[in-house]
Amino acid sequence: MIAEIISIGDELLIGQTINTNAAFISGALTDIGFDVNWITTVGDDEHNINAALVQAQQRADVIITTGGLGPTHDDITKKVFADYFKTDMVLHKATFNRLQQRFKKRNLVLTESNIAQAMVPTTAKVLENPVGTAPALLFKRENKLFFVLPGVPVEALAIMNDVIVPHLKKINDQIILKRVLHTSGIPESYLFEQLGDIAELEKDAKIAFLPQLGRVDVRVTSRGKFEEQCREKIERVEQFIRNRVSKNIWGTDDETFDEVVAGLLKRQNKTISVAELGTRAAISSLFTRNDKPEEFFIQGLVISSAEHLKSIFNLKQLKSQPENIYSEPGVRWLAEWTRTAMNSDLALAVAFKPQIEKGTFIALSDQDQTIFSEQSYPFPPEIAIKRIESACLHFLYQYLI
Amino acid sequence: MIAEIISIGDELLIGQTINTNAAFISGALTDIGFDVNWITTVGDDEHNINAALVQAQQRADVIITTGGLGPTHDDITKKVFADYFKTDMVLHKATFNRLQQRFKKRNLVLTESNIAQAMVPTTAKVLENPVGTAPALLFKRENKLFFVLPGVPVEALAIMNDVIVPHLKKINDQIILKRVLHTSGIPESYLFEQLGDIAELEKDAKIAFLPQLGRVDVRVTSRGKFEEQCREKIERVEQFIRNRVSKNIWGTDDETFDEVVAGLLKRQNKTISVAELGTRAAISSLFTRNDKPEEFFIQGLVISSAEHLKSIFNLKQLKSQPENIYSEPGVRWLAEWTRTAMNSDLALAVAFKPQIEKGTFIALSDQDQTIFSEQSYPFPPEIAIKRIESACLHFLYQYLI
Numbered sequence: 001m002i003a004e005i006i007s008i009g010d011e012l013l014i015g016q017t018i019n020t021n022a023a024f025i026s027g028a029l030t031d032i033g034f035d036v037n038w039i040t041t042v043g044d045d046e047h048n049i050n051a052a053l054v055q056a057q058q059r060a061d062v063i064i065t066t067g068g069l070g071p072t073h074d075d076i077t078k079k080v081f082a083d084y085f086k087t088d089m090v091l092h093k094a095t096f097n098r099l100q101q102r103f104k105k106r107n108l109v110l111t112e113s114n115i116a117q118a119m120v121p122t123t124a125k126v127l128e129n130p131v132g133t134a135p136a137l138l139f140k141r142e143n144k145l146f147f148v149l150p151g152v153p154v155e156a157l158a159i160m161n162d163v164i165v166p167h168l169k170k171i172n173d174q175i176i177l178k179r180v181l182h183t184s185g186i187p188e189s190y191l192f193e194q195l196g197d198i199a200e201l202e203k204d205a206k207i208a209f210l211p212q213l214g215r216v217d218v219r220v221t222s223r224g225k226f227e228e229q230c231r232e233k234i235e236r237v238e239q240f241i242r243n244r245v246s247k248n249i250w251g252t253d254d255e256t257f258d259e260v261v262a263g264l265l266k267r268q269n270k271t272i273s274v275a276e277l278g279t280r281a282a283i284s285s286l287f288t289r290n291d292k293p294e295e296f297f298i299q300g301l302v303i304s305s306a307e308h309l310k311s312i313f314n315l316k317q318l319k320s321q322p323e324n325i326y327s328e329p330g331v332r333w334l335a336e337w338t339r340t341a342m343n344s345d346l347a348l349a350v351a352f353k354p355q356i357e358k359g360t361f362i363a364l365s366d367q368d369q370t371i372f373s374e375q376s377y378p379f380p381p382e383i384a385i386k387r388i389e390s391a392c393l394h395f396l397y398q399y400l401i
Numbered sequence: 402m403i404a405e406i407i408s409i410g411d412e413l414l415i416g417q418t419i420n421t422n423a424a425f426i427s428g429a430l431t432d433i434g435f436d437v438n439w440i441t442t443v444g445d446d447e448h449n450i451n452a453a454l455v456q457a458q459q460r461a462d463v464i465i466t467t468g469g470l471g472p473t474h475d476d477i478t479k480k481v482f483a484d485y486f487k488t489d490m491v492l493h494k495a496t497f498n499r500l501q502q503r504f505k506k507r508n509l510v511l512t513e514s515n516i517a518q519a520m521v522p523t524t525a526k527v528l529e530n531p532v533g534t535a536p537a538l539l540f541k542r543e544n545k546l547f548f549v550l551p552g553v554p555v556e557a558l559a560i561m562n563d564v565i566v567p568h569l570k571k572i573n574d575q576i577i578l579k580r581v582l583h584t585s586g587i588p589e590s591y592l593f594e595q596l597g598d599i600a601e602l603e604k605d606a607k608i609a610f611l612p613q614l615g616r617v618d619v620r621v622t623s624r625g626k627f628e629e630q631c632r633e634k635i636e637r638v639e640q641f642i643r644n645r646v647s648k649n650i651w652g653t654d655d656e657t658f659d660e661v662v663a664g665l666l667k668r669q670n671k672t673i674s675v676a677e678l679g680t681r682a683a684i685s686s687l688f689t690r691n692d693k694p695e696e697f698f699i700q701g702l703v704i705s706s707a708e709h710l711k712s713i714f715n716l717k718q719l720k721s722q723p724e725n726i727y728s729e730p731g732v733r734w735l736a737e738w739t740r741t742a743m744n745s746d747l748a749l750a751v752a753f754k755p756q757i758e759k760g761t762f763i764a765l766s767d768q769d770q771t772i773f774s775e776q777s778y779p780f781p782p783e784i785a786i787k788r789i790e791s792a793c794l795h796f797l798y799q800y801l802i
Contacts, residue, residue, distance in 0.1 A: 011611055013437045015428015019420050027416015036414045037449060041423070041440035048438055071590045072610045073599055105758070105777060113590045131780055152612065154784045210417070280689045281682035284703035288681045293705035298712060300703030302685035305695035311744040312700065343712040
């Protein structure tokens with residue numbers, strides 16, 4: 001089946017906002033077997049929204065729009081849809097009540113523009129927005145579905161995942177099975193060559209290499225009428241890949257690298273602390289994303305300079321700190337100090353200086369030893385830090401398995 | 402003048418690639434006074450690319466396409482353009498020579514697909530690609546300009562900046578000035594109502610409300626023939642808005658909230674430490690994003706549970722810790738303890754439990770007092786934490802000004 005996305009919002013046409021919604025939604029639609037052939041972006045402009053709707057309706061079975069549902073004067077999507085479907089607006093009680101409660105809790109009074117947010121076109125089905133105030137809408141015309149979502153990315157994402165994907169899965173009968181194998185510590189080109197003749201493998205399932213920052217995912221996709229058949233093909237290809245690069249595969253599908261590493265720590269009954277310098281709290285963040293970080297993560301220390309470390313009370317009781325933390329002895333010392341200070345089984349210390357060669361120092365300390373790794377990420381911080389996250393998890397993973 | 406963007410590439414329709422090119426190009430066009438009303442994304446598909454071109458030609462004076470100029474079988478943009486303009490392909494000598502030199506340097510042999518990259522439609526003007534192998538093209542028809550760019554973002558960006566923007570500046574003489582006012586601590590609907598009759602204000606400049614998580618931006622745009630006039634209009638509207646909500650405006654244009662707060666701390670010669678529980682290191686990250694965090698940020702302590710706090714060595718020397726950190730006394734204690742332990746002028750402590758009402762506790766401690774704020778973000782962590790970031794910065798900002 002064919003789907004189309006219409007992104008609505010002036011901010012998308014003046015370069016202020018990158019259209020992440022369209023990428024996310026097209027990905028979700030592709031995952032459940034829809035073909036997305038067009039994505040159209042228009043402003044908060046009645047004429048253009050209408051023209052985009054007319055076009056999309058001619059080409060697609062499912063149309064998803066985002067944006068223009070907010071409370072201010074330039075949010076006109078709902079009105080354009082009401083006109084398009086020749087319907088009136090009515091107050092949607094449940095949305096109004098939810099707004100009222102929300103405002104009461106915050107000791108705010110509902111304004112007229114808030115009440116306007118609870119008005120919906122009569123013929124639309126209201127879809128609950130689990131994370132925001134603007135309700136999403138569903139219209140039907142000639143067997144075609146029109147989903148109208150707010151533009152705030154977390155809201156669009158939540159409604160897409162919770163409501164629309166389950167709905168659309170029921171109406172598309174092609175089976176699409178996917179398996180993603182997550183690897184680390186092996187470059188894309190090397191991985192590619194390890195797998196030999198891809199064309200031969202692709203007789204069973206389509207293979208895509210998806211490089212992330214610091215690691216590579218391999219996606220295996222099989223389509224067909226019969227689930228059992230698709231599953232067998234995927235399993236055959238997966239087994240083939242595992243035979244070639246088993247020790248680089250740390251997880252599959254929705255598993256994340258930090259969860260896998262946290263799982264290993266929990267199963268081995270090991271606790272860890274982190275000290276990090278220059279990495280913008282990214283490594284502490286990795287471990288505290290967990291549902292129950294307290295089961296394995298003791299503390300993270302986010303340091304802005306080695307100098308300030310000395311101002312922590314009672315630090316003088318410890319063995320002396322090296323002059324330069326950005327060095328092998330410096331980061332080894334930091335890992336050992338952190339393990340002792342925080343009283344954990346393991347401690348991971350990271351020090352990173354951006355934009356230079358060999359500027360990343362990683363050490364992992366346990367009761368018996370401290371191991372060390374030096375990396376080179378001479379990139380701007382945003383990019384380098386993503387790679388350092390992967391490098392730290394890879395370092396810890398290889399230690400734990 | 403009117404411009405349109407056509408983004409070409411299957412990867413944009415399956416969610417694999419976020420369309421950053423369209424955001425960058427629309428921003429660059431807006432900055433030089435063009436109106437971008439439509440952005441269309443299609444796959445590497447002859448029929449759809451052609452249809453998008455037909456539409457765009459009807460609506461716009463300038464059309465910019467990206468993507469589909471690479472060396473592989475699915476890169477068909479050049480062929481579609483040659484057909485659209487009914488022209489042949491010829492070898493472009495300069496491009497061919499450049500390719501040959503580049504390959505020689507890397508000891509590689511030119512393949513047939515590389516030679517195909519140096520073929521260009523006869524009637525096109527070739528624009529130099531300063532950073533890649535695929536040349537960009539310019540076609541003209543009935544006073545309309547068609548720029549054809551490669552899809553690799555660094556290449557599209559370089560050609561846009563070096564060649565296209567200078568070219569287009571000459572043919573458009575409209576001035577566009579923008580001012581973004583960043584606010585916090587006031588909901589969008591409240592802000593909207595505070596400003597009174599928007600239609601009256603919009604006689605001078607266009608106003609847009611752009612809600613972020615936990616804060617709202619107000620964008621004021623003025624267009625005209627004379628820069629001085631546009632500037633005056635923007636200033637008039639800005640002053641009007643400032644008169645209404647002055648204490649909620651923390652910055653303008655490219656300023657970020659964390660930079661503004663860091664700037665205040667630096668100017669007031671105050672240092673700060675952070676202790677955070679449940680916020681995934683987000684608050685420590687806010688402060689260490691700075692270019693020189695060591696000038697004001699002492700340390701961040703990322704805690705996974707109040708229990709583990711006790712395992713930090715020598716903690717017993719401090720006054721006793723309350724039973725429950727997720728409480729007003731708990732987080733006040735944590736702020737005071739952190740300020741003492743880390744030896745900083747200020748300490749900000751945050752404790753957050755997801756998915757519950759009144760689950761966010763914030764305290765800020767200085768030498769004389771500890772102030773406290775309780776917030777309610779009963780959302781999933783990803784969303785709640787973004788709001789807590791804004792709430793913490795707002796809390797600190799209001800303390801510092």
